[in-house]
Amino acid sequence: MKSELFDAIQYLEKEKGIDKDVLIDALEAALISAYKKNFKSKTNVRVELNEEKGTMQVLARKKIVDEVEDSQQEISIEEATKIDPNYEVGDIVEMEVTPKDFGRIAAQAAKQVVTQRVREAERGVIFNDFIDRVEDVMTGIIQRKDNRYIYVDLGKAEGRLPLNELMPNENYEVHERIKVILTKVESTNKGPHIYVSRTHPNLLKRLFEMEVPEIYDGVVEIKSVAREAGDRSKISVYAEDPEIDPVGSCVGQRGQRVQAIVNELNGEKIDIVEWSEDPVVYISNALSPAKVITVLVDEEEKATTVVVPDYQLSLAIGKKGQNARLAAKLTGWKIDIKSESDAIADGTIEENNLDLDDSYSDLDEIPE
Incomplete structure (x- = not known):
């Protein structure tokens, strides 16, 4: 039984990844329980497993006293000095009390306890593996x-x-x-x-890290993610090297990289915008695909008023406010969107300060 016991310990450590010391501690506790139960002993004992020698011992532990009141727990100084003359009152004496047939009894009694401890240790291994x-x-x-x-x-x-x-x-x-x-x-x-x-914003971030080598290598950095899972997301990216196009890197040749992520997310639309430390530029980018005329910034309130061409208002706001909502989540700024005519009417901007040719120069279509 002793040989099989140590073989089992080695197997469990190798195959299950359970620390050998954890198993030995579990076995010793189980064998102490088995000894006390089967031999009706109230004596304080410990079990010592020696893997190198392949031995198993049950050792009774008794305290040395002048006068014995409990023979299960104590031993007189006279008896103790017969074992070793150097013993003194207060010391602990250990004496082997291993029964001859203890191996068989211990194997039966300890099986359930050891199984439980092994299961707990396996759970610990799984927990540590996944928590990381x-x-x-x-x-x-x-x-x-x-x-x-x-x-x-x-x-x-x-x-x-x-x-x-x-x-x-x-x-x-x-x-x-x-x-x-x-x-x-x-x-x-x-x-x-x-x-x-499947809905956590970091799923989108990790998918980009997996799909875009420049992000994985740290050349392109994901600054922020805003997501309404299953419908639409926005992600802002930045490259310190001006020679690198962070948006183009994420989109990939013919859109292959972003399309792979869209497919994985079952058709979720993804807007990739370039991050900027300038809130005017960043918020303008975040409201893509809408075009922006101007962004008025209130640094103290961390709020902005964004003016867009009249015909771009619904696009800037988005269906049920989604585009504006995602842009606000992405940038961390409050965003109030106004049409150009409303902004002029309420004095947010002055008409004579606008160069309409410049305002619409980047638009696909000039409004009539």
């Missing part, structure tokens, strides 16, 4: 559904995808492959709970 991968994109296979979660097989563990973290334009089926971002790992009595998402 929070915000990573993972590919899994849908296993099953209930009224709260879609359960995704992530290899070593099962991820929980809350139904409210599923994009509204998606309907995944069991056994289908799915890309998710790991958002949270919780340790529970029943093992780690791993939560994943």
